[in-house]
Amino acid sequence: MTARRTVTIRDVASHAGVSMTTVSDVVNGKGRVDPSTRQRVLDSVRDVGWRPRRSARALRSGETGIFALCFPRREHGVQDWLLNADYDMALVAACAAAAVDSGRQLLLAPRPTDLEDLARLDVDGVIIADPQERDPALRILDQAGIPTVTVERDIRRADTWWVGTDNAGGATSALDHLAGRGAVRIALLTADARWSWFADTTAAYRAWCAEHRRRPLIRTIDADDPRTAAAQAVHSLLRLKNPPDAILALPQGSALGVLDAAELAGVDVPADLKLIAGIDSQTLLVSQPPVTAIDQQPMRIAKAAVELLITRVSGADAPGPTLVSTELVVRRSTAGAR
Missing domain, CATH: 1.10.260.40 (lambda repressor-like DNA-binding domains)
Structure with missing residues (x-):
């Protein structure tokens, strides 16, 4: 050839x-x-x-020795993000460590939205965190031939270059835990973002409800303002004739909104309302009460994502998606102790 x-x-x-x-x-x-x-x-x-290459190393070898990690663009300020971004920060740190271990560097970059963004993204490969449905950044990267893997998957893409948590398994474990603690009417707070995390968990929740003959009770909230939106949703839920006695709150920060609404309504957590957060953070550890949460294992996810990107950059065939199991961290919001 x-x-x-x-x-x-x-x-x-x-x-x-x-x-x-x-x-x-x-x-x-x-x-x-x-x-x-x-x-x-x-x-x-x-x-x-x-593909523009500006560095001397790229001119010599055709490689820059750099991977990029791109998060979704945030509508709200950095301060709000930092309060609830334990997962993202752990992902960044673990990706950086894995990249360095492989002899590379990690660049934290905005998602490319056009060819000009792409020209400035002078890297060997890209990790896209939380791609949306038909994510335009993936289309742009595909057109440019830049090797890309995703953390979670684009729900409309058939490729297997992605790493994700076992969202269905995590949801089932959380719901079983709530049922085991006596919860009968379990509500789900999900978000309006078209991410596989929300889609997979909602599907698992519906399947669990059907299997256990429970009526689904789902509220979709604004992913860009989860604490305020969750408080509003829970306020309406608590006014129902048969309000929920447990809530699984997925979006980052939404569990704090549940606590806000419960306190305002005079509802005791966990005696009257048990609560599990869909993603863990230090804030949940020190909240009152401390909140049971699903540990999404960002350190393991990050290491697997970098390893998968190395495989793709090398030109090897896709080994298939990597699923990482979650862990339920039980705290007082479901323990029942006062």
């Missing part, structure tokens, strides 16, 4: 009918370029399949 020739900036310039300086200015966001010319250059970058 004839080796495939490396596509260069010269090919882009020739295809677009401009100078190499103009191509460089467009992809690096420098200089003043006519909008129609800029678009022609970006179209040519896509058409010829050029």
Whole structure:
């Protein structure tokens, strides 16, 4: 077989009918370029399949030695994120450690939204955390031929380059625990984001309710303001003729909203209302009462994601998705002790 020739900036310039300086200015966001010319250059970058490489190492070896980790864009401020981002921060730390162990570096970057973002993302591979349904970042990365794996999966994609927690198993374990503590009317708080975590857990909840002949009681809340939205949802739930006696609250921060609503309504947790959070955090450990939570195992997830990306960058076939089991961390919100 004839080796495939490396596509260069010269090919882009020739295809677009401009100078190499103009191509460089467009992809690096420098200089003043006519909008129609800029678009022609970006179209040519896509058409010829050029991947800009700026580092000296990349010019020598074709590799940068860098992986990128991209989280969803946050609508609210950094302060709100930090209060509930134990999982994300553990994921970053563990990904960085795994990347360093493999002789690479980790870049924390925003998701690429267009070819200009892609040109600035000068890396060998990308880990996308919590992809949404038909995630546009994955489409852009696919078009550019950049090896990518995801933490959790895009529910509309059939590929197996992803690592995730056993969401169904975690939900079933939590519901069994609540039932074992005497809960009869268990409600689920999920979110309006189209993430596999929410979709898989909701499906498992419905299946569990059908198996145990329980009526599903689901409320979907705003994923970008989970504490406030959860408090509002629980306030309405507690006013039902037969209110829930237990809640599984999935989104980060939503369990705190449940505690807010319960305190306002004079409902005791756990005597009157048992509570499990879908994702653990230090805040839940020191809340009153401390909240039982599903440990999503971010350290194990991160290590598996980096290992899977190394496999993909090497050109090997997909080994299949990696599922990591969760652990239920029991605290006083379900223990029943005063």
